[in-house]
Amino acid sequence: MNQLDTTFAALSDPTRRAILARLTDGEASVMELAEPFAMSQPSISKHLKVLENAGLISRGRDAQRRPCRLEVKPLAEATEWLERYRKIWEGNFQRLDALLGALQASKNPGEAEQ
Amino acid sequence: MNQLDTTFAALSDPTRRAILARLTDGEASVMELAEPFAMSQPSISKHLKVLENAGLISRGRDAQRRPCRLEVKPLAEATEWLERYRKIWEGNFQRLDALLGALQASKNPGEAEQ
DNA sequence: TTGCAATATAGCCACTTAGGTATATATCCA
DNA sequence: TGGATATATACCTAAGTGGCTATATTGCAA
Secondary structure, three states: OOHHHHHHHHHOOHHHHHHHHHHOOOOEOHHHHHOOOOOOHHHHHHHHHHHHHOOOEEEOOEOOEOOEEEOOHHHHHHHHHHHHHHHHHHHHHHHHHHHHHHHHHOOOOOOOOO | OOHHHHHHHHHOOHHHHHHHHHHOOOOEOHHHHHOOOOOOHHHHHHHHHHHHHOOOEEEOOEOOEOOEEEOOHHHHHHHHHHHHHHHHHHHHHHHHHHHHHHHHHOOOOOOOOO
C-alpha cells in the first residue's frame, strides 16, 4: 500500500475523521480522544494505530500518556491529488455547462441525465 | 456509510484512482478502462461498481457498451473536507512556528505541549 | 512495594474486499 | 436465427477491518 492508499483508507472512517478534526485543536491523549465516542478504549487505540501507520498522526510521551498530534504531510498529498483533478473536473463542468446550454437551446428535453 | 466514507474508501485503491484519472479525458467503455491493467474484466467491473455506488461515476448506454463518466459532486465534497482542515493545519503550523520561536527565546525546552 | 491510571496487545467474531474463473445477459451484425 | 462483442453476475478464496472482552505493559504515587 502506498501513501495515498493508506491516507484515503484512513480517512474513510468517520471515527478517524472525527479524531483528526479534534486534533486540529491541539494534542490529545487517548482518553481525551475516546471520550466523545460510545466505543471501547482498545477500539480507539486501534483507530489511532491506523492513523499512525498512515502517518497522519504521531505520538509523544507524557508520563503514562501517549499524546497524539496531527501530521500534515500525507493530508497535504491527498489534497494535492484531489486538487490536481479538481481543476480538470472544473474544466469538464464548464464543458458540461456549455453542452447543457446547447441542449436547452435545442428541442429535445429528454436527456436531463446529468 | 455516508458520502464521505464511501468517497474516501473508493479513492483508497490505486486502480480506482487511475480509472478516475483516465476519465478526466472523457467517457470510456469498460474495455477501454480495463486495457492498461493486468486484471480481468470482471475485476474492473467490480471496481466500477464501487465507483458507481460511491457516486463517483455514472454509466450510459451505447449499444453493448456502458460508458463511464466522472461525477464531480462527491469529489468536491471530499476536497472541501480536506480543504477545511488544511486551513486549520496551516494555522497550527504558523502557531507552532511561533511557539518554537518563543521556546528558543526562553530557557526551558520541556513544555512543547502546544 | 503495592496499587492505580493510561495505553497496548491478544484473541475472537462477523463482515467486507480484491482478486480469480466460469457463466449469464444484452446488443449488434450477417 | 446464430454468432460475436461488451458487460454483468455468481461463486470461491485469502486477507483485511472494526468491534468486543480480557489481559499485559508502563509509569507514577503513596
